[in-house]
Structures are given as structure tokens and as C-alpha cells.
Amino acid sequence: MSAVSGIAQAQSVALLGVDATVVDIEAWTGSGLPRTTMVGLPDAALTQAKERCRAAVLSAGYAWPAQVLTINLTPASLPKTGSHYDLGIAAAVLATQGVLAASSLRGIILLGELGLDGVVHPVRGVLTALLGARRRGAEQAVVPTSQLREARLVEGMTVRGVNTLTDVVAVLRGGDGVTPPPVVVTGDATAAGPDLADVVGLTAARWAVEVAAAGRHHLCLHGPPGVGKTLLASCLPGILPALCPSEALEVAALHSLADASIEALPVRPPFSAPHHTASLASLIGGGARIARPGAISWAHRGVLFLDEAPEFSGQALEALRIPLESGEVILGRSESTIRYPARFQLVLAANPCPCGLASTPQSTCTCTPMAIRRYATRLSGPILDRVDIQTQVLPLKQSLLTGLGGEPERSEVVAHRVGQARSRQAHRLSATPWSTNAEVPGAHLRKRLPVPLGMEAVDHAVAAGLLTARGVDKVIRVAWTVADLAGADRPTSDHVFAALALRQGQSR
Amino acid sequence: MDRRRQTGQAGEDLAVDYLRRLGWRIVERNWRFSRVGEIDIVAVESAEERQTLVFCEVKARAGTGFGEPLEAITHVKLQRLHRLACLWMATHEMGYDKVRIDAIGVLSPPGAQATITHVKAVRL
Numbered sequence A: 001m002s003a004v005s006g007i008a009q010a011q012s013v014a015l016l017g018v019d020a021t022v023v024d025i026e027a028w029t030g031s032g033l034p035r036t037t038m039v040g041l042p043d044a045a046l047t048q049a050k051e052r053c054r055a056a057v058l059s060a061g062y063a064w065p066a067q068v069l070t071i072n073l074t075p076a077s078l079p080k081t082g083s084h085y086d087l088g089i090a091a092a093v094l095a096t097q098g099v100l101a102a103s104s105l106r107g108i109i110l111l112g113e114l115g116l117d118g119v120v121h122p123v124r125g126v127l128t129a130l131l132g133a134r135r136r137g138a139e140q141a142v143v144p145t146s147q148l149r150e151a152r153l154v155e156g157m158t159v160r161g162v163n164t165l166t167d168v169v170a171v172l173r174g175g176d177g178v179t180p181p182p183v184v185v186t187g188d189a190t191a192a193g194p195d196l197a198d199v200v201g202l203t204a205a206r207w208a209v210e211v212a213a214a215g216r217h218h219l220c221l222h223g224p225p226g227v228g229k230t231l232l233a234s235c236l237p238g239i240l241p242a243l244c245p246s247e248a249l250e251v252a253a254l255h256s257l258a259d260a261s262i263e264a265l266p267v268r269p270p271f272s273a274p275h276h277t278a279s280l281a282s283l284i285g286g287g288a289r290i291a292r293p294g295a296i297s298w299a300h301r302g303v304l305f306l307d308e309a310p311e312f313s314g315q316a317l318e319a320l321r322i323p324l325e326s327g328e329v330i331l332g333r334s335e336s337t338i339r340y341p342a343r344f345q346l347v348l349a350a351n352p353c354p355c356g357l358a359s360t361p362q363s364t365c366t367c368t369p370m371a372i373r374r375y376a377t378r379l380s381g382p383i384l385d386r387v388d389i390q391t392q393v394l395p396l397k398q399s400l401l402t403g404l405g406g407e408p409e410r411s412e413v414v415a416h417r418v419g420q421a422r423s424r425q426a427h428r429l430s431a432t433p434w435s436t437n438a439e440v441p442g443a444h445l446r447k448r449l450p451v452p453l454g455m456e457a458v459d460h461a462v463a464a465g466l467l468t469a470r471g472v473d474k475v476i477r478v479a480w481t482v483a484d485l486a487g488a489d490r491p492t493s494d495h496v497f498a499a500l501a502l503r504q505g506q507s508r
Numbered sequence B: 001m002d003r004r005r006q007t008g009q010a011g012e013d014l015a016v017d018y019l020r021r022l023g024w025r026i027v028e029r030n031w032r033f034s035r036v037g038e039i040d041i042v043a044v045e046s047a048e049e050r051q052t053l054v055f056c057e058v059k060a061r062a063g064t065g066f067g068e069p070l071e072a073i074t075h076v077k078l079q080r081l082h083r084l085a086c087l088w089m090a091t092h093e094m095g096y097d098k099v100r101i102d103a104i105g106v107l108s109p110p111g112a113q114a115t116i117t118h119v120k121a122v123r124l
Helices: A049-059 A086-096 A126-135 A145-151 A165-172 A203-215 A229-239 A245-256 A280-284 A314-318 A321-326 A369-376 A381-385 A411-428 A442-447 A456-463 A469-486 A493-501 B003-021 B075-091
Strands: A006-016 A019-030 A035-039 A068-074 A108-110 A140-144 A158-162 A219-222 A303-306 A328-332 A337-341 A345-350 A389-392 B025-033 B037-047 B050-061 B098-107 B115-123
Touching: A006 A086, A006 A126, A019 A086, A019 A126, A035 A049, A049 A086, A049 A165, A068 A086, A086 A108, A086 A165, A108 A126, A126 A140, A126 A145, A126 A245, A140 A145, A140 A165, A145 A158, A158 A165, A203 A219, A203 A229, A203 A389, A203 A411, A203 A469, A219 A229, A229 A303, A229 A345, A229 A411, A245 A337, A280 A314, A314 A381, A321 A328, A321 A381, A411 A469, A442 A469, A456 A469, A456 A493, A469 A493, B003 B025, B003 B037, B003 B050, B003 B098, B003 B115, B025 B075, B037 B075, B050 B075, B075 B098, B075 B115
Parallel strands: A006 A108, A035 A068, A108 A140, A140 A158, A219 A345, A219 A389, A303 A345, B050 B098
Antiparallel strands: A006 A019, A019 A068, A328 A337, B025 B037, B037 B050, B098 B115
16 A cells, blocks of 8 residues: 555635634645544544544445544634534545545535434534625535525525435535425414414503514513513514515524524514523523523524513623624633624513512502612613613403403504504615614704604603603604604604603603 | 464565565564563665664554554554664664664455555654
8 A cells, every 4th residue: 555645625614603714624644654633723522523534434435544644624723613524524534535536625615414324414503604605605515415405595505415425425526415305394474472462452562562563662561460561572573574584594594503404594583582590691692612692692683572671680681781782792702702693672571569569550569669669770771771662561451351442453463564664764764774763873863854743742751850861862763663653754742742651650 | 373473473574575675684573572572573774875773563464344454553552662672772782873663564365465554754
């Protein structure tokens, strides 16, 4: 046996959060006692890749080089993690052995984990990786067959599926790959949680939710236990406009980091409702070495619902402040700084006091005044400052339960109005970087848009010390949304009153 | 003599033939130092009027079912060979320019041509 020395190169993708970098996997063989080394900042799972690949290559009936074999992942300075490099490593090694032509690997992104028997297993983040690779000009990819549908969501990419290492060799020699059996994709357009028709009564609160949906305003629902705050909040995704294709791709890319496989693009905005004992890391994202996305990123382009908001730890709530402003979260860890998108609509639900009955008519609260005050201050100023709509959800009257209130509107009907209001906003704000009323800063509201008619009521509220300057901006913002819902070109005094009413119970 | 030792002995003979064909002078075969172990081949390579003393470890196998022959030469074996080489040099007359350790793998499937893999300077 002569000591063949050769170099081959395959391509894969390194993921840091949602940022993808194309990684070159180089394999080099040279003379020396048989030994395989792996360089280029691999983590523990990746260092073990050489053992998996070796077993898979031998199981598939090929030879592993009985020479010095060095596998390098470039750029070497980038920390690499995960098991999806297996396919690329095996392909590069096979190319040094002449099983594959080195040129056949050029420009093909290989993703997949190898089992010891040569079977290709699905990996996380295929969609995210291929989206990133596509942006960097890659046009071809090979993925596990079970993830072919997920990979084909990326436009402009030729993707082929493989089940075994033998398939990989066939595909790289020019084969078509394995086609998965067709599955019936069930549409999830309507399966978006409870319907508004299930909400009995609560007319004012329903309307607050509708306005919040129309203007993408953050919302806070106050009320005693059991009145339906949670039900109302979970109706919100059902009346929000469906995700546009680029948003759906963003959402799917994030979810692809957690789930092994995605069948189709999501249609409805996601709804994330972490429990109030959630840790800071699970809420905003975290973890050692390389941070993982948290609940706020799962709610990207959707709704983050914090039930029993005052029960959340102060630290967790305050951590929401920057993502609420910037629409993303940046997590620094020892090995990397990772950015995850987190543009969510915040919905808070809160009891007025620990026993939940304060300020509810015809009930007796058992809390001390001090306890009520302390409970109220748990939701800090900076957080509530970003919440445009605060509304009281009052308990039902008996009469509404027996049906005298009429048939409640279904989500579909409300969603239609919300959609129309959204298109009015998009049209009005088309020359700006914003698309919904909630995003418009105060200066633009006051200087660039016509002043709403009937601002006297607001002036009175300011004079009486009920409204601050920032509060005025919020009222105007909500008044615009109310006008959009009503189909008016400029908010009138009715809309301003309505906006003021949506801030009831709040003195700032 | 069992089959494994036969394979080993035949492999060493093949390796010696191979080295002679390269023009090397075989100094000693199977040199044993009490409990430390055995050096398979001690040879001298002459090139450009320089004499290199080479200690060779030979590993022979009849098939690749258990991997390539050279894969069986582990770090521990090389360390032992290094120690033996030092002992050999301490007990013999020395007049060489250089010293080296080589590994020779012999793959001799029954009824087929044997393949010899020679890897130079695996240690030192």
C-alpha cells in the first residue's frame, strides 16, 4: 500500500444563534502511523464525530484511511458545536480515498448526523442553516430525507435527501437523492387556540384586545381571578393578521433550532406563555458557553403572554425592557455573543392584589393596603411605560351568562376588522420604518401626523395630573388605532375618549 | 507454533527481505532485553555516506478484519520500543550518524501477495 496523500474539502454550516457561517471541512491524509485528529475548535460532541464517521464509513463498506488523517474545520476560530458536520466529514474523508471526486463536493452544503451503521439522522436547525447558507450564495444542499420538506422552504436552493451514507455517495456522484413519502399537510390556519366566540360577555375587555391586535399595542389586563383574562389573551393570536412569508420564515427558522423537523411554514403568529416561575435564562434565552433562545424568542412575530405578571421575578421582568425596545436580544457568553430576534407583542395579566379581589365591586378584599400597594409595584414603571393599553376585566353579570348579551362575535369577524386597520396603518406609515401604530415614536405622532380632534379631554386629564406627557403619546397612539378600526382618516373626540377609556385605572 | 505466531514470524521474514532489497544491513533480529521486551529488527541504512541506525517494529496481519496492521502499533508500544532502543544503544558499540525508529506493516492474506507499508521516523 502506498502512502497516498491527499486533500479534500466539503462544506457545512456553523450556527451561532440564528447567524449562519459556511464552514469548510478539510480532510488531509499523509504518511505516518494511522491516527485521526480533528482541529478547528470543535466541541465535545463534534470531537466524537470522527468515531461516528469512521464506524459509518466502515459499515457502508468503504475504507477509513490507514494513515495520518487530519480533519480541519475552517474558519478555525469560530466555535463549532453539534453533530450535523458528520456528513461533511465522511464525504471529505471518502474523497481523500478516491471514493468520490474532490470536485463533486464543491458548493454543496452537507447537513446530517451519522449513526454507527451508516444511517443518516435528522439534525436541529436545518432551515436556519440553509437560510444563512443561501444568503452566502450556496445553491445546493444534501439533508436527511426526513427534513427535506423543511429544507425546501428555502428558495433558490436545490436540496436532495439521503437516508444512508451510501445514498450520500450516490447523490454526490450525481444521483437524485431519496424522495420522502408524501404526507398530508393539515392546514393550521384555523387551529389557533380558542375562538373569541367562546368568550362570554366582557365587552370592554374584548374590545381592548381587538384594539391591541389592530395597533400591535402591548396590553395589560387587570382583574380578579377567574374572569377570563387568560382566555382573552389566548384568543389574541387568532385575531392577529396571518404571518407574511418572510415573517413565517423567521419564526420557522427560530423553531427549527429547537425542533428536529418542521413540516410547513407557520401561518398563525406564535403564542408563548411561560409560567411565572420561569428563570431568567428560560425567558430571555441563555445557557452555558452558547446561549439558546428563550420564551421571548419563541414569541417572535407573535404574542408573549405573562399570566400572573406580578408573580414573575423582578429580574425577569426587567430583562424584557431592552428586547421590547430593540426587537432582539443579545446574549453574551464566554465563547460567543449571540443575537436572537424577539419582536413580540406583550400581554400581561395581573390580579389587583394577592387575594385578587381588590377594586372589584361587591366583593371583599382581605389584603392590607400595604400588601395591595406592594403588589402593584411589582410591575415596574419602565415595563408598564411600554404598555399602551391597560384595561380592567370585570366579573360577569349573571344576565350575560344566560345569553341576554347576544351571540358573541367570532374571531374571524374581528380578525377581518383588525386586518383592515393594519392595512390603513401600513399605508399611512409607508414612508417610515414602522408599520404599526404601537411602534411610532411620540415625536412623529405629534409633528408628522395630524393632531386628533377633541384633544380637550386629554388636556383636562393632564391638567388634573392624571396623565403625563408620555401618557399623552400613548393616548394619541391608541386613538389612531381606534380611528383605524373605525375607518376614519383622523381620530376624532370619540376616538380620543375611547383611547382614554382604555387607560382607565391608570393615573400616569 | 500456532497460526498467529506463524503470521508474525513470516511477516518479520518478509520485512527483512524487503529491507535487504532496500540495501539496508540487518544488524540484529529479535533482540530481547529481559522483561522490557523485544526489538524485531535492528538495521543500518546507508545513504550519502551517512549511517543511520534504525530500530524496526514489525506488525503482520493476515487480513484487515481487525483493522490495518499499523493501527495495532499503539503509543504504549512505541514508548516501549523507545526504551528498548536506548537499552540497545547502551549495550552495543555505537558508530552511527543518526538513530531512528520505523514501523513496518505486513498484510499477508492467505494465498495472495503480501503488502508492506513502511512508515519512517514514527518516534524520535
